Amino acid sequence: MSFDIFASTAEKEGILGSVNAGVKVALTLLLTIILILLKDWVSITIIFCIELVGLWALGLNPVRLLGQLWPVLFGVLLSGWSTALLVEKTGTMLFDMGFLSMSTGSLVTGIVLTIRGLAMVLPGMMLMLTTDPTDVADSLAQSAKLPVRFVLGALVALRLVGLLLSEWNTLGQARRARGLGSEDTLWQRVKTFCGQSFALLVQAIRRGTRLSITMEARGFGSASTRTWVRIPQYGLVDVWFTVGVVLTVLAGVLGALGAGTLTFIWQ
Numbered sequence: 001m002s003f004d005i006f007a008s009t010a011e012k013e014g015i016l017g018s019v020n021a022g023v024k025v026a027l028t029l030l031l032t033i034i035l036i037l038l039k040d041w042v043s044i045t046i047i048f049c050i051e052l053v054g055l056w057a058l059g060l061n062p063v064r065l066l067g068q069l070w071p072v073l074f075g076v077l078l079s080g081w082s083t084a085l086l087v088e089k090t091g092t093m094l095f096d097m098g099f100l101s102m103s104t105g106s107l108v109t110g111i112v113l114t115i116r117g118l119a120m121v122l123p124g125m126m127l128m129l130t131t132d133p134t135d136v137a138d139s140l141a142q143s144a145k146l147p148v149r150f151v152l153g154a155l156v157a158l159r160l161v162g163l164l165l166s167e168w169n170t171l172g173q174a175r176r177a178r179g180l181g182s183e184d185t186l187w188q189r190v191k192t193f194c195g196q197s198f199a200l201l202v203q204a205i206r207r208g209t210r211l212s213i214t215m216e217a218r219g220f221g222s223a224s225t226r227t228w229v230r231i232p233q234y235g236l237v238d239v240w241f242t243v244g245v246v247l248t249v250l251a252g253v254l255g256a257l258g259a260g261t262l263t264f265i266w267q
Contacts (some may be wrong), residue, residue: 022139
C-alpha cells in the first residue's frame with residue numbers, strides 16, 4: 001500500500017490550504033494540548049464531533065484522512081483497547097479471563113481515550129494534507145523566529161518522510177517481483193518486516209549523512225542571517241480559522257460544564 005501524506009494540488013488550493021501554515025501549526029498544537037488536559041467524555045466528544053463536521057464542511061473527508069494513515073488509526077484503537085483491559089475495573093464485569101478482564105467502567109474509559117486520540121490525530125492529519133512543508137518552514141523561521149538550523153532540519157526531515165515511505169513500498173515490490181511473500185508464514189512475515197526495516201534504516205542513515213554534508217557545503221546554517229524568497233502572508237481566512245478553533249474548544253468546555261462532567265487530568 002502506498003502512502004501520500006503531503007498535500008495534493010486540490011487540497012492546497014482549498015480553504016484549508018489558504019490558511020497560513022504557521023497559524024495551522026499553532027492552533028493544532030493548542031488543540032492537542034487542550035485535549036490532553038481534558039478528561040471527561042462530554043467535552044472530548046463535542047470537540048471530536050465538531051472536528052468531523054468542520055473538516056467535512058471545509059472539503060476534507062475525515063474517513064479518508066484516517067484511511068490514508070491507517071497505522072496511526074490502528075495505534076489509537078489499540079491504545080483504547082489496551083486501556084480498557086488495564087485500568088481499574090468499575091461497574092458490571094463484561095468478561096473475566098483472569099489476567100484479561102473488562103468492565104463497563106473500563107470500557108467507557110477506553111472508548112473516551114480512543115475518541116480523544118482521534119480528536120488529536122485529525123488536526124495533525126489536516127495539517128500534513130493541506131500544507132506544504134516549505135510554508136511551515138517559512139512561518140517557523142520568519143514569524144516564530146525559531147533557529148534557522150532547526151527549521152531547515154525539520155523541513156528536510158518532512159521532505160524525506162515521503163521518500164522513505166516510497167522506498168519501503170519499493171523494497172516490498174522488489175521482494176514480490178522475486179516471487180517471495182505469497183505463501184509466507186506469520187514468522188516469515190515478521191522476519192521480512194524486520195529485514196526491510198533494517199534496510200530502510202541503513203538507507204536513511206546514509207542519505208542523512210550525505211544530505212548533511214551537502215547542506216553544510218552549500219552554507220546552510222553557517223550564516224548569521226538569511227534572506228527568504230517567500231514572506232508569510234496573513235489574511236482574513238486566518239482570523240476565521242482561529243475563531244473556529246477557539247469556538248470549538250469553548251463548545252466542548254461549556255458543554256461539559258452544562259452537563260456537570262468537566263474534569264481535567266489532575267482531578
